[in-house]
Ligand SMILES: NC(=O)C1=CN([C@@H]2O[C@H](COP(=O)(O)OP(=O)(O)OC[C@H]3O[C@@H](n4cnc5c(N)ncnc54)[C@H](OP(=O)(O)O)[C@@H]3O)[C@@H](O)[C@H]2O)C=CC1
């Protein structure tokens with residue numbers, strides 16, 4: 091007779107940084123009873139206000155058994171490098187960020203027992219000094235990226251469902267990442283360039299440009315083995331423009347505050363993959379150059 095697998099004991103979780111998404115996840119997990127600590131550049135006790143309550147987090151200490159890494163795409167490999175000496179031999183690592191390219195960089199850094207995951211989310215969060223706000227209710231897609239992850243699936247899924255759920259577990263994260271990439275490759279650079287809220291991109295004057303960007307991303311996705319319909323991807327992008335109309339995108343905010351953007355992992359990734367497959371992407375190429383120039387002037 092088939093038996094249900096024995097329930098696995100909950101893991102202790104560490105979360106990297108004190109950014110918006112990481113603190114949202116940390117607060118929700120602590121409120122649900124999880125043992126959560128923070129991996130900060132300077133280890134210390136951190137008090138954060140969330141939903142009218144003050145929550146306290148201890149600094150993470152070795153050995154780390156599970157870690158959520160919700161840092162900007164360009165900060166992922168350095169974060170993993172600094173975590174490695176503190177990680178248990180069967181530690182679980184969950185990457186979570188906008189943009190692409192980090193999975194290939196992180197995989198070879200890990201020991202055979204380290205489980206690797208990717209979680210992509212549509213939740214929105216805002217960090218202000220000592221406070222984190224849940225600014226947009228969303229959902230997440232999660233996938234195990236190696237065999238050492240599959241062994242701990244039940245525990246990681248249960249924790250991520252509390253942190254940034256509801257979570258859909260998938261065998262292959264790539265289609266979800268390409269869909270998110272198409273959204274970010276349109277909204278982020280355009281709002282950064284025109285210094286506007288997401289909703290302003292619904293104006294007719296931007297429609298042709300958006301359609302051209304989406305068509306190029308879909309051609310590149312197909313060449314990479316993830317075909318996406320240009321028509322339905324465009325509808326998805328327009329839906330996100332409308333559902334996040336009042337938001338300033340992360341790239342608009344980064345440029346406005348003189349911070350480094352994630353353009354390399356978003357439009358840069360599209361252009362790099364296009365070159366690899368000999369596909370012409372003039373609209374994405376031009377946007378990449380414009381944002382890099384703005385970033386150089388401000389960062
Ligand atoms: N905010 C949102 O609503 C959403 C964000 N995302 C994506 O999620 C990712 C994270 O976003 P967000 O939370 O806004 O980003 P933030 O930059 O606000 O947060 C990242 C945090 O991680 C810290 N950090 C980075 N590297 C290390 C390290 N090696 N050790 C310790 N701390 C480190 C950063 O510190 P420091 O500043 O010192 O580098 C910062 O506090 C991004 O890719 C973003 O695009 C996706 C959906 C929504």
Ligand SMILES: CC(C)(CO)C(=O)C(=O)O
Nearest residue numbers: 277334337338339340341
């Ligand atoms: C979906 C979108 C565009 C919401 O603003 C986003 O992910 C971002 O700003 O980085």
